[in-house]
Amino acid sequence: MKKNFRKQWSFAIISFITMLAMVFPSSGAPARGKITGVDSASISGWAWNPEDTNDVQQVELHIFRSGKSEPIKYLHVTADQYREDLAADLKDGWHGFSVKIDWSEFEGSDFKIKAYTVKDDKYYTLGETVSYSKGSSKAVQNAARDTGKSTTKDAANTAAKASGSSSSEASQTASAGSEAGQSLGVFSISGYCNCEKCSGGHKVTYSGKVPQAGHTIAADLSVLPLGSRVRIGSTVYTVEDKGSAIQGHKIDIYYDTHDKAIAHGRTSQEVFLLR
Numbered sequence: 602m603k604k605n606f607r608k609q610w611s612f613a614i615i616s617f618i619t620m621l622a623m624v625f626p627s628s629g630a631p632a633r634g635k636i637t638g639v640d641s642a643s644i645s646g647w648a649w650n651p652e653d654t655n656d657v658q659q660v661e662l663h664i665f666r667s668g669k670s671e672p673i674k675y676l677h678v679t680a681d682q683y684r685e686d687l688a689a690d691l692k693d694g695w696h697g698f699s700v701k702i703d704w705s706e707f708e709g710s711d712f713k714i715k716a717y718t719v720k721d722d723k724y725y726t727l728g729e730t731v732s733y734s735k736g737s738s739k740a741v742q743n744a745a746r747d748t749g750k751s752t753t754k755d756a757a758n759t760a761a762k763a764s765g766s767s768s769s770e771a772s773q774t775a776s777a778g779s780e781a782g783q784s785l786g787v788f789s790i791s792g793y794c795n796c797e798k799c800s801g802g803h804k805v806t807y808s809g810k811v812p813q814a815g816h817t818i819a820a821d822l823s824v825l826p827l828g829s830r831v832r833i834g835s836t837v838y839t840v841e842d843k844g845s846a847i848q849g850h851k852i853d854i855y856y857d858t859h860d861k862a863i864a865h866g867r868t869s870q871e872v873f874l875l876r
């Protein structure tokens with residue numbers, strides 16, 4: 602009788618520990634990284650093991666309908682694609698991932714995405730959960746900066762409140778820790794470079810400055826005068842250029858190659874003016 606009782610207890614304790622392990626996947630992860638962009642066709646991000654950069658990360662993405670705890674889709678992708686922003690920030694660019702997704706196959710409009718790295722059948726959480734609404738585009742640039750500190754969430758909430766915006770977009774983009782700024786609304790945003798096709802061969806901007814990727818944008822100077830600093834996603838840009846097609850609520854982001862400019866496509870993103 603006594604023995605049996607003890608057995609039951611040890612079973613209960615083991616079950617409890619197993620349950621805890623399932624609910625809280627190990628955070629002693631060998632890899633770091635995050636989801637950095639979600640749009641109508643793909644999810645992208647990066648993952649790496651800073652202690653062993655040859656250790657290629659297998660990433661698993663779990664897609665949830667907003668408010669539900671059971672994933673509706675699992676996607677697997679290897680984080681071995683080259684990204685220039687990682688090359689700059691991590692000194693090693695070969696840890697990006699991008700996977701196609703067709704949101705139209707799901708019912709509903711609001712989703713959550715969780716990323717994990719999988720190693721020896723163990724799951725390690727990668728960055729924070731990202732929310733996504735059908736038809737929107739979410740880009741978190743300068744994404745290589747570290748993630749995963751619990752304080753960033755509070756900071757993001759505070760920042761979103763401070764800017765008077767309660768949208769999940771604002772709390773998401775502010776999570777990179779940048780200044781929130783004042784919302785100017787949603788702009789139509791495209792990419793350009795200094796090639797003949799994009800800039801007619803002009804190697805310097807209208808302001809006279811040499812354009813820099815991750816910094817220079819072209820805007821309608823009657824909307825955003827030269828020198829204006831704006832935040833798009835988590836990147837702060839400075840207006841240094843203009844363009845004949847850039848009128849009203851349009852912004853052209855400078856990239857250092859034509860391929861990257863084209864890859865930006867056309868996105869609609871909220872733009873925040875910084876002081």
Ligand SMILES: [Zn+2]
Pocket residue numbers: 793794795796797798799800858859862
């Ligand atoms: Zn170009």
